Amino acid sequence: MDKAVQILSQHKLRKTPFRLDVLKLFLNNSTKGLTTHYIEESLEDFDRITLYRTLKTFEKSGVIHVAIDTSQTTKYALCHDDCTAHNHLDDHAHFLCNQCGETYCLENVIRPEITLPSDYTLSSAHLALSGICSSCNAQS
Amino acid sequence: MDKAVQILSQHKLRKTPFRLDVLKLFLNNSTKGLTTHYIEESLEDFDRITLYRTLKTFEKSGVIHVAIDTSQTTKYALCHDDCTAHNHLDDHAHFLCNQCGETYCLENVIRPEITLPSDYTLSSAHLALSGICSSCNAQS
DNA sequence: CTGTGTGCAAAGGGTTTGCAAGTAC
DNA sequence: GTACTTGCAAACCCTTTGCACACAG
Numbered sequence: 001m002d003k004a005v006q007i008l009s010q011h012k013l014r015k016t017p018f019r020l021d022v023l024k025l026f027l028n029n030s031t032k033g034l035t036t037h038y039i040e041e042s043l044e045d046f047d048r049i050t051l052y053r054t055l056k057t058f059e060k061s062g063v064i065h066v067a068i069d070t071s072q073t074t075k076y077a078l079c080h081d082d083c084t085a086h087n088h089l090d091d092h093a094h095f096l097c098n099q100c101g102e103t104y105c106l107e108n109v110i111r112p113e114i115t116l117p118s119d120y121t122l123s124s125a126h127l128a129l130s131g132i133c134s135s136c137n138a139q140s
Numbered sequence: 141m142d143k144a145v146q147i148l149s150q151h152k153l154r155k156t157p158f159r160l161d162v163l164k165l166f167l168n169n170s171t172k173g174l175t176t177h178y179i180e181e182s183l184e185d186f187d188r189i190t191l192y193r194t195l196k197t198f199e200k201s202g203v204i205h206v207a208i209d210t211s212q213t214t215k216y217a218l219c220h221d222d223c224t225a226h227n228h229l230d231d232h233a234h235f236l237c238n239q240c241g242e243t244y245c246l247e248n249v250i251r252p253e254i255t256l257p258s259d260y261t262l263s264s265a266h267l268a269l270s271g272i273c274s275s276c277n278a279q280s
Numbered sequence: 281c282t283g284t285g286t287g288c289a290a291a292g293g294g295t296t297t298g299c300a301a302g303t304a305c
Numbered sequence: 306g307t308a309c310t311t312g313c314a315a316a317c318c319c320t321t322t323g324c325a326c327a328c329a330g
Contacts, residue, residue, distance in 0.1 A: 154328090154329055154330075155329075155330095156328080156329070176319080176320095188319090188320090189320085189321080189322095192319090192320060192321075193321095214319090
């Protein structure tokens with residue numbers, strides 16, 4: 001069973017070769033946030049404009065989400081199975097490694113209880129962490 | 141006593157008219173994150189390039205910091221008095237209002253205790269919240 | 281006076297839009 | 306066949322760099 005095909009079907013998106021390639025890239029890096037730069041380097045034969053449109057389509061459909069981290073570069077990461085177009089369930093933390101530059105989705109670091117000032121209504125919370133990741137720590 | 145002059149002195153920056161204008165803008169919006177777009181609209185007579193350089197200088201000196209929020213636009217906010225060049229003490233939360241688009245610094249919503257997977261070293265944590273702010277809630 | 285800041289021009293990088301041709305369903 | 310997707314060109318916006326002039330200290 002092809003996971004990529006399944007995801008596109010699930011989100012009612014056409015299964016074009018390009019979309020499948022991009023999606024497989026995310027599936028192979030399911031715990032990381034990917035920059036467009038990285039995606040471009042990983043794709044054999046690509047058109048940058050089509051890539052931007054594909055990412056936007058994926059994001060709108062709930063296939064991927066923008067990973068909020070402390071870098072100023074936009075990073076995209078695979079959504080959970082249960083994300084839909086208007087209900088992104090990506091409240092887990094994103095960790096930017098200051099050494100290797102990778103952004104990791106830390107599924108287990110969930111949003112802690114937050115107390116807002118009165119009259120503020122909370123709809124989403126993202127924890128943007130930075131430091132040194134486990135693999136960089138292991139090398140030193 | 142002029143607060144703007146004082147801040148520039150404190151950070152050993154030259155007190156040019158332009159810098160004072162920009163800094164006053166931040167002082168008048170001390171709890172908000174400002175976009176370059178907003179700053180440009182607020183300044184009478186400005187050069188965009190100089191503005192970018194001023195913001196970068198302020199950031200490096202610890203006068204302002206980049207406010208991490210869920211918008212994809214860079215926003216700058218005034219630092220605490222005790223921020224220095226290499227020690228930004230801006231671990232408070234940033235709240236993006238989905239209605240008015242304002243970003244608020246919530247000084248009282250501090251970073252909660254975070255438990256990272258083993259071998260991860262934490263150096264900074266930013267809480268990026270979104271929802272509806274108090275003034276928008278009041279109007280509905 | 282000296283080193284820093286400013287203003288202008290130009291360039292760079294990321295991202296979006298328009299449109300014709302191609303393709304999934 | 307029809308609606309959506311792709312690929313190319315061009316444009317757009319934000320941001321940076323280089324350099325001569327102006328100005329703060």
